Amino acid sequence: MRSVISIILLAVIAVGIGLSLDHVPFGEPKTKVGTHYIDKGREETGATNIVTSVVLNYRGFDTLGEVTVLFVAATGLGAVLATRRKKEKRQIEPASLVLFTGCRFLFPLILLYGTYIFIHGHLTPGGGFQGGAIIASAFVLVYLGCRGRRISETGSKTIESLGGLAFIIIGLVGLAVGGHYFLSNYLPKGELNTLFSAGVIPIIYIAIGFKVGSELAGVIDHLVEESE
Amino acid sequence: MIILVSFLIILMLVTAIAALIFKDLMSAVIASCMVSLIAAILFYFLQAPDVAMAEASIGAALVTAVFIVAIRRTKRYEE
Numbered sequence: 001m002r003s004v005i006s007i008i009l010l011a012v013i014a015v016g017i018g019l020s021l022d023h024v025p026f027g028e029p030k031t032k033v034g035t036h037y038i039d040k041g042r043e044e045t046g047a048t049n050i051v052t053s054v055v056l057n058y059r060g061f062d063t064l065g066e067v068t069v070l071f072v073a074a075t076g077l078g079a080v081l082a083t084r085r086k087k088e089k090r091q092i093e094p095a096s097l098v099l100f101t102g103c104r105f106l107f108p109l110i111l112l113y114g115t116y117i118f119i120h121g122h123l124t125p126g127g128g129f130q131g132g133a134i135i136a137s138a139f140v141l142v143y144l145g146c147r148g149r150r151i152s153e154t155g156s157k158t159i160e161s162l163g164g165l166a167f168i169i170i171g172l173v174g175l176a177v178g179g180h181y182f183l184s185n186y187l188p189k190g191e192l193n194t195l196f197s198a199g200v201i202p203i204i205y206i207a208i209g210f211k212v213g214s215e216l217a218g219v220i221d222h223l224v225e226e227s228e
Numbered sequence: 229m230i231i232l233v234s235f236l237i238i239l240m241l242v243t244a245i246a247a248l249i250f251k252d253l254m255s256a257v258i259a260s261c262m263v264s265l266i267a268a269i270l271f272y273f274l275q276a277p278d279v280a281m282a283e284a285s286i287g288a289a290l291v292t293a294v295f296i297v298a299i300r301r302t303k304r305y306e307e
Contacts, residue, residue, distance in 0.1 A: 049278075051278045117281070125277035125278045125280075125281060126277070126278060126281050127278065129282060130278065130281040130282050130285060133282065133285035133286045133289070133290060134281075134285045136285075136290060137285055137289035137290060137293075140289060140290065140293045216290060219294075220290070220293060220294070220297075223294060223297045223298075224297055
């Protein structure tokens, strides 16, 4: 009975959303700002990837908020799971040879891929968040294959703090030197489609990549440690 | 192209329903991981490779890892 009612309720909500979205034209530009980003984005920011130019240049302050949200989430998880337990050596069942060898072989490649993605964030798809998540998934692989290995907690905390600090300091320098707003692009734009272009964008993305990667790896580390 | 996309959407719906139905929570987590992977492929077809990358790495890899750790900590089978 309850499931029937919930299905009917869901159907009513779906029909309501469908009817209200019916009049909105799909895929057509509804505001002028989107076409401005597409037309002028390259000249104004120097980044070939328009998504990156929006995320870090036009809407850089929002990205700072996102990074802060992630930081608060990771810190909250650390506070909830912080158990000062005796570090007794528990007998951990070792992974099989195939898994161990595969992890050892794949770990540097995945790290390299993640690093490539966040360094080339202004040229190719991807960026700091994606690259950081890929790096964290490399650490998941390590916990799967080489059990008993742990990342250093102080190391990950230091990298995380330095990444966040670099982001804010670059933004504040932009406020002082460049234009009259936070996170303005004050370095030379360089030549389009080269690695050293787009001013501060690659530097901020590298900082975000390190920060997100160490943060998510720390989250996984906390959870794995708690479950053993 | 349209056939491939329709097939992927139907597969995504099937895996999403399977994730709800499975009593074995490990299978349910793997099914939800598949939903994320198919969503990533669809994002790529919609010409949003940035979102596809985020969906594949976070939705398919990290969230699955977190759920599996949680299952190891609690019970594997739902009553």
